Amino acid sequence: MTTVLNGHATSGKTSSLDDYLALLGQGEIDGIRALARPLRGRTVQMVNSTAVGGGVAEILNRLVPLALDLDLQIRWDVMDGGADFFQVTKAFHNALHGDPYRSDPTDFEVFLSYNDRNCRDIQLDSEFVVIHDPQPAALINARTGGAGHWIWRCHIDLSRPNTTVWEFLEKFVARYDAAIFSSPAFSRQLAIPQYLFYPSIDPLADKNRPLDDEVVDTMLTPFGIDRSRPILTQISRFDRLKDPIGVIRAYRIVKRYVDCQLVLAGGGATDDPEGATVLKEVRRAAADDADIHVIELASWAPLEVNALQRASTIVIQKSLREGFGLTVAEALWKKKPVVASAVGGIPIQIIHKHTGLLAHSVEGTAYQIRYLLSHPDIAARLGEQGHEHVKENFLITNNLRQYLALFLSFLR
């Protein structure tokens, strides 16, 4: 067990709500502080399975210091697990997303034995205990006599789970006081209250903070991208479900009408065998078109992503399947017009014709891109409204506000 940040370690206080003042205004900051006032000194505990890497750790890294700044006694514990545990939970993760799963009773034993061990090692006595994702779900076994308020925060899509794995997990989930999902479509039929918390981005993180144009230029130079011509960009790992080949086909249709470039940038191909295969396929499809820039980023390259998004004329997210698709929110925050598939959580972010344009095919994607390239005023309006949508609904501060509201709702 690792305690990453806790209420007594003031050195962990790395960011303050006041850092967001210029972006959000005094009224918003005052509002969050007012909601937090009745919760001052209350103990809160976040538990997940990794301190670094992955979206959950990224969110907790920002959320926990902000809660500390509001005088909540919050701690963040990371459960311990061996390679065998993470192998099992990876299989569970894929199965919960609907992939095939070959049932093996030892998987459940491994899962339970690590959870039991962590029940003993982690002090789970806070007034509000938030357990993130399936890996530590069985820590509910540590709850004694209905003490505290236990919440299960599920960050993954449970719309088509493997029945065996879900039925195993459901026994634990049903004992929580509430569950949180990222989309109504990801929720399950449960007897406990289920809340909707959208995933969030941090406007001050390297991936989203403002960048000077010169910095964007400098970052783009190695990639040979011409900023004087329209740039269409899709940022996502090289995965067939992100349909990079479909993006190239859409670009080729657009190219018949507009002299533009395409950037396909993503990370993780080197350590993912399938990613490397897809990257090869993408390079083959791009062939010798000098205006298609296939960029393999390091697995963590926030500034490069930021610069590529800011340099883009239009951002594309042509996924065939998607969880929530936070790259869309990242682009919208940068006031970029977005053309994206109507799958997963994307329609929550892209309200068609209001905050971006949705498409259902290669041809549709190409048409929407052409439309925006020839109507820059409409593209600008969508970008502005998209920015407002993110500001109102998908920032880390909204996430904080929702947690405060949930904790307060338990007290009333």
Next chain:
Amino acid sequence: MKSAAKPFDFYTVAALTRVGNQVASTIAELHAGLQNCSDASIFHHTFQTLGSHHFLTEGFSNDFAQWALTSTNRGDLAEQLGSLDVRDYMSIAELRTDLSRIVGDYCATHSSVVTQSALEPFWFCEGLEVNAPLGRSATTLEEFRAGLEQLSHAAFYFHFISSRMRLQLRTNDFSMWLTNELELPSLAERINRIDIYTNTLDGAREVMLRLIAREVARQ
């Protein structure tokens, strides 16, 4: 300048969305859902959505209308649902009756369409509001104006829009206080008439501040 006996206390609010277990995949199912869903669900899809999408001032008024347009491609139904103004209602029951009537009439006249599957289902959710005092209050019009300037969108929404359901009157917290405490019914009425569908929350607040500034100058 008149001083109120009872100060205006500014509050903020946070909205929680609870996912229900009710889903509609067709217009006919939406009709059934509208009749059976909770009051908190009607509140969420009409009032709360106005707060969270206030920056859209063209053609977005409630979740039912938006779904009819984007998931079922029925612009005529969307137009009717979108024309409902939450300010005309003093209770969720009345609002539900009209929503249900519009969708029911549509079902009666478009029987072949209303059982077709939508692109995306409609998930009935429920809205819960958790409020907290901001620790600021006003007893004069000047103090009220200063307080108004500093409100977040959430706080402004709470006092100006969702207050209608709390008060069960065709008014809002601001207008009510201005009428009852500062005896300014004309200003209160002008504030109450500000269009919340064609203005963003910031836009509505600007109009309000201009009306107050004019009243301050007049006094």
